[in-house]
Amino acid sequence: MILHNANDALMCKVFAMTLRGAVQDWFHTLPSGSISSFKELAYVFTKEYTSYRTIKKNTDHLYNLRKKSDESLRDYIKRFKAEKANIVGCDDWIAASAFKKGLPTKHDLYCELTITPSQTLAEVYATAEHYALWDDDRIAAKKSTK
Template sequence: MIKKNPDHLFNLQKKDDESIRDYIKRFKVERANIIGCDDRIASSTFKRGLPIECELYRELTLSPCQTLVELFATAERYSLWDDDWTAGKKATKQADQPVELASQRNDMIKDKDGGKCELQPQGGAPTTKSYTKFTILIQQILAQVKNMPWLKKPLPLKGNPAKKDTSRYCEFHEGHCHYTNDCFAWKKHLEELVENGYCTEFIARGAI
């Protein structure tokens, strides 16, 4: 196996179609091939390879990790959110497909000879739902609004409590299973609150 020098890490960039989890794996593989790679260089180049609009980039900027181990732990936590968001986006797209097909059928019109004209898109291509960007973590937002009367309580977590990972706690569900920042139910409810005019003070400028 060809060994590389630390400068090689400065060329690593997260690809547009690459998940955070895959970027972590690829970075670790490349770092393993570096001779005498300093942890500080690895930490700096890992963050440097992230897009500046990435939530993980913002977290590593606002709360810098002290060690490389802490950095990877934070990155792994955000990869869970990224996986959850990707799965939710895919499910939303699949759910929208029947509606889009019905709309396409309604858009088909007949020409003067009774034949069907070619379908023309209206209003541009369909868009997929994305989460609002906030100035603070969604866990911190929950801490500030958890006593508000308009906050809906989620359904109880399923599964055997004795078998749950007690190292992970969700403030929204008030139980062990996952981290608050990774809670899909809280993300979804927070989006609903924003649409109804709540929690708008936490929205990042230009994020709407």
């Protein structure tokens, strides 16, 4: 519409027709005559809804993930994989490094990944799954003794 030099009133009306649900309700709560141009409408709309925009995470985000003390290794693996899946173009070598950094340094898997560096992410996950089985067995054994 901007390319066709449409006037502000037409642009505001067409914009309103694209809204649905709660956003449309918000639009209709604007006081009559409070918007004088499409530029102003765009500003008010952006101000109202910018916080709802999802912010794309980058690979650095993975370095903030840590295995929680009360979290099983299997749950940490699932959480890490889910976070990695949300990062477009995530480098596997960086992800493997971040996965290891998220483990406590005294964890057996951390030691294993340190002893055998330069593993692919798939190899790190495979090793982690083996340790998760071991971790599951230890958790089950603790529960059965209680």
